Amino acid sequence: MPINRATLIRISTIDRCLQNRYRRWTINDLIEACTDALAEFEGRANPVSRRTFQNDLALMRSDRLGYNAPIVVRDNKYYEYEDPDFTITHLPLNDEGLDALNSALDILRQLQCFPQLASSIETISKLNEQISRRTGVSVPAMDMEHVAGYRGERFIGMIYDAVRKHRTITIEYQSFKASRPDTLTVYPYLLKEYRNRWFLVGEKSTNRAPHVNIFALDRIHSVKFDHEHPFRKCAGFDPEHFFDDTIGVTRQIGDKPRHVVIDIDSTQAPYIESKPFHRSQKVEQRFDDGSIRISLKVVINSELVRLILGYGGHAEVIAPTELRVKVAESVIKAADRYRE
Incomplete structure (x- = not known):
């Protein structure tokens, strides 16, 4: 056992x-x-x-x-x-x-x-x-990634309770673009971790149509239970499967996964096969030089673009065209920064 x-x-x-x-x-x-x-x-x-x-x-x-x-x-x-x-x-x-x-x-x-x-x-x-x-040994044998002093950590317990018990909350939230925090009434649906940051997936009470909002916990200033607004479920949001076809946390209800094709050169092919971009990853073709062509079925979002860019010249988007253009524009912009 x-x-x-x-x-x-x-x-x-x-x-x-x-x-x-x-x-x-x-x-x-x-x-x-x-x-x-x-x-x-x-x-x-x-x-x-x-x-x-x-x-x-x-x-x-x-x-x-x-x-x-x-x-x-x-x-x-x-x-x-x-x-x-x-x-x-x-x-x-x-x-x-x-x-x-x-x-x-x-x-x-x-x-x-x-x-x-x-x-x-x-x-x-x-x-x-x-x-x-x-x-006589107190040193652990495993070290999982943890961000020391992560500001959002203190809210995890309370938000977790709110999600589990279907309780409305009021948060003070300040995005990176805002000069001061806003007070928002939120229906919390899910806590999600991505790359050592925690996010609350919920819905603002002011939303008129089914729409989820993503709140980074480190941008939250305060959390309290809201006793005035009854909890409301969001039509179309399934916490168990909502992110199945998503890399990261950026997506909306109604977003559809796309067929993404990427060529990976021989130096990075073994690593990407051992640690896939996504669970939907398949090797579509193997080339004589050791490079591979992979496919994914995922929502196109900023996290996917950043993941591809992280491989630099080792990865080339083949399809769809809109993703290829986005990645190419970012590569050109980056190259311009290094030109004298």
Whole structure:
């Protein structure tokens, strides 16, 4: 059974519940607590199955992670620790447990900007201390990109709650072009991260037709819940699939993906095959010199143009014509800056 972040959140939730001796916990109570804990992280409720819960209990009771948790059932109904002082955070871990939890912790360390995970993070931090003492190593083995001091990070938790609970918010927002912030009433639909920046996809209350607005969190000055305007859904916006055919965050309802064809020279072809521009990428042709022709089915936007420009002379847009012209104009403008 793999020890992933969902498993770690569930067993830490079960441990936290069983430490509360002022309540009697049925299997349904514990499953509900685990479901709620995962929902706080995932943003949508996916009920934990009884089989998954039983597997978690078996893992905690076993020696696999070194817990040997004394979980007993009273009156054939209520779960509790036989030892009232027991907690998984006070135990030494075996080697397999150390290795499994270290891997999960490396991932979960990156998620501390979500206050909804605070209780799980606290338990996880205690486990991390044990790992550090046991191994004598406190340096993580994984480093995910993170922008230190990112100004929008402080709003992630509140906006996440607003999206998940369908609550209208009021924000003070100042775009790069504006001289001062505007106060806007917004219906929040989705939080999206792109290249270490977070964006709120929502709709201003003043929109007369279905239209989504993209707000960069680092341009938001304040956020508060709005109790005067009932939440309104946007017709045509599907948060699960809205960005499926988009690179970045710039697109509108009604934008259609286009068939994009790009030639990549031999020096960059291996890299672009190993890290595609987009999930729709296909290799349409391979040339004798090692270069390739790829196709994408994506919305044409500024992020696509910047991505292509990032490869400089190694990439050439073949179609559609409008994208080829946009990229060519940017290349000419850049070349002009270097001419004496």
